[in-house]
Amino acid sequence: LAKTTQPISMDSYEGQEVNITCSHNNIATNDYITWYQQFPSQGPRFIIQGYKTKVTNEVASLFIPADRKSSTLSLPRVSLSDTAVYYCLVGDLNYGGSQGNLIFGKGTKLSVKP
């Protein structure tokens, strides 16, 4: 599975847009990019997933350039409740016996201030 690199922490203020970038230089052709959110003492929660270009859902947008060596999670108008750790993962959805075998790094700790 492709290794990912994210900033350890980020600070923001309520109402701002937050962009978290993840590097995955050795991403493979079959790999998808997935982002999770984790609050303290809870399990991670799926946010968004994409393969290329742009994906948008009700909570976030995911921007993936043509070379797919990086991706950016965009959170519009964050609130205090968006304070959490955000994980970027890259993996092949259909890889054999370990399909769905995701490797979580340390993630990015986002702190939203009033």
Next chain:
Amino acid sequence: SQTIHQWPATLVQPVGSPLSLECTVEGTSNPNLYWYRQAAGRGLQLLFYSVGIGQISSEVPQNLSASRPQDRQFILSSKKLLLSDSGFYLCAWGRLAGRSEQFFGPGTRLTVL
């Protein structure tokens, strides 16, 4: 809808004691099942995954073991706990094909003293 349960929510155990954590999934069949551990201030570490009853794959060598006696039941065990086994244990399930989204349980906070 699918739900995933873990118990107990918190556990304090002495070094050398046995461990049994249980995870069950409802509302889906033949899921992939996963055990993760998160030590304080660190990312999630995949411990075991299972693609079917009796099929267990281990990702890291350790004194822990896992079993899947039923399709939607996943158990994490240890015969003798170590101090380093302390952490937040999460069970997750995922589908066999399609999106790699995993759904996580509420977790078990284990403290080994």
